[in-house]
Amino acid sequence: MTDITSVSIRAPKDWQAFERHSRLLFEYSLGDPATQNNGRQGQRQHGVDVFGRRGGGDGQLVGIQCKGKDSDYGGVVTEAELKREVKRTEKFKPPLKEFILITTAPNDAEIQEKARLLEQEVRDAGRKISISVWGWERVQQEINRFGEVLKRTHVGLGWGHDLLLTRSIHESAVVFDD
Numbered sequence: 001m002t003d004i005t006s007v008s009i010r011a012p013k014d015w016q017a018f019e020r021h022s023r024l025l026f027e028y029s030l031g032d033p034a035t036q037n038n039g040r041q042g043q044r045q046h047g048v049d050v051f052g053r054r055g056g057g058d059g060q061l062v063g064i065q066c067k068g069k070d071s072d073y074g075g076v077v078t079e080a081e082l083k084r085e086v087k088r089t090e091k092f093k094p095p096l097k098e099f100i101l102i103t104t105a106p107n108d109a110e111i112q113e114k115a116r117l118l119e120q121e122v123r124d125a126g127r128k129i130s131i132s133v134w135g136w137e138r139v140q141q142e143i144n145r146f147g148e149v150l151k152r153t154h155v156g157l158g159w160g161h162d163l164l165l166t167r168s169i170h171e172s173a174v175v176f177d178d
Helices: 015-030 079-091 109-124 136-145 147-153 161-170
Strands: 050-053 061-067 098-103 130-134
Touching (some): 015 050, 015 136, 079 130, 109 130, 130 136, 136 147
Parallel strands (some): 061 098, 098 130
């Protein structure tokens, strides 16, 4: 038996798709239909590819940076890269309350620890912001929470998924036979 939360999702083949899909994911994850991409290619984005508000409306401002880093893109997120992106967000207005760097690289305890330590460092310096890094496993978990996101971003997963996804929108736990 398999349920929707166990669907394995491949990372998008190109970074533009990754950013587009991330906007849709965070629209649902943040609960903010006004979530949007930050500007367009070639413009200064101050470390933020996607932004929205947690819970929508006047909720806390969240900035998301998308980093393609698996074998197709090359490498992992480094501490220097994380620090650089967080530093860039200082110019984002109004100030972010939360920064999430999402990546196509696998979850990594080392960079997650670096994010927690960096958060402590910037908070000690007076900036009130939470910082986290989501590897691809965490991104998949979020995608799988929302059947509509999975359906709209991962067309062609195979037969049976349209039925599964349609049902999952109306049921909390949908199970089907392999």
